[in-house]
Amino acid sequence: xxxxxxxxxxxxxxxxxxxxxxxxxxxxxxxxxxxxxxxxxxxxxxxxxxxxxxxxxxxxxxxxxxxxxxxxxxxxxxxxxxxxxxxxxxxxxxxxxxxxxxxxxxxxxxxxxxxxxxxxxxxxxxxxxxxxxxxxxxxxxxxxxx
Numbered sequence: 001x002x003x004x005x006x007x008x009x010x011x012x013x014x015x016x017x018x019x020x021x022x023x024x025x026x027x028x029x030x031x032x033x034x035x036x037x038x039x040x041x042x043x044x045x046x047x048x049x050x051x052x053x054x055x056x057x058x059x060x061x062x063x064x065x066x067x068x069x070x071x072x073x074x075x076x077x078x079x080x081x082x083x084x085x086x087x088x089x090x091x092x093x094x095x096x097x098x099x100x101x102x103x104x105x106x107x108x109x110x111x112x113x114x115x116x117x118x119x120x121x122x123x124x125x126x127x128x129x130x131x132x133x134x135x136x137x138x139x140x141x142x143x144x145x146x
Contacts, residue, residue: 001032003103005039010126012099012118015090021078022053022103022113027061027069032111034061037103044077044098044115051077051084053100053113077113090117 024032031037036059044053052074060068079087090096102114121129 001035001105003032003035003037003039005042005099005101007040008099008101008116008118010129011121012097012116013121013125014101014116014118015096016086017101017114017116018079018083018087020051020083020113020115022111023076023078024058024111025069027064027067028058029111030061030064031058032103033105039100039103042100044100046088047074049084051079051087051098051115053077053115056100077115087117095119 038057042053042056044051046052054074055072056075057071058069059071087098091098096117096119099116099118100113101116104112104114106112
């Protein structure tokens with residue numbers, strides 16, 4: 001199960017991508033396995049030299065009873081010290097943010113979050129992205145006809 005943040009690639013230009021572990025409870029894992037998570041409007045920030053993801057929506061587990069989790073709580077990301085220092089150095093640049101791009105399970109069954117240091121696109125950059133996407137779609141359609 002892979003959950004993508006489609007808005008991120010449209011609104012931001014990625015500088016560097018990192019893969020981080022994420023601290024989750026049991027009902028959160030079960031909800032993610034059912035595909036009940038949304039990354040849109042979520043972002044990452046540093047709190048006491050630790051990287052946290054904020055505003056990531058994971059819906060309540062259907063069979064969770066009183067053990068259910070909060071749907072929009074802050075969740076800690078697990079990165080090594082070198083990666084954290086590198087991200088911290090990059091976001092010191094004006095206009096650079098840390099954005100979650102993809103949530104997936106690795107081959108060991110652990111939840112991983114792809115995060116990217118990103119710079120916001122201007123309006124004309126977004127229009128250019130749409131034009132390139134349309135051209136690619138037309139080429140694919142013509143190739144399928146042949």
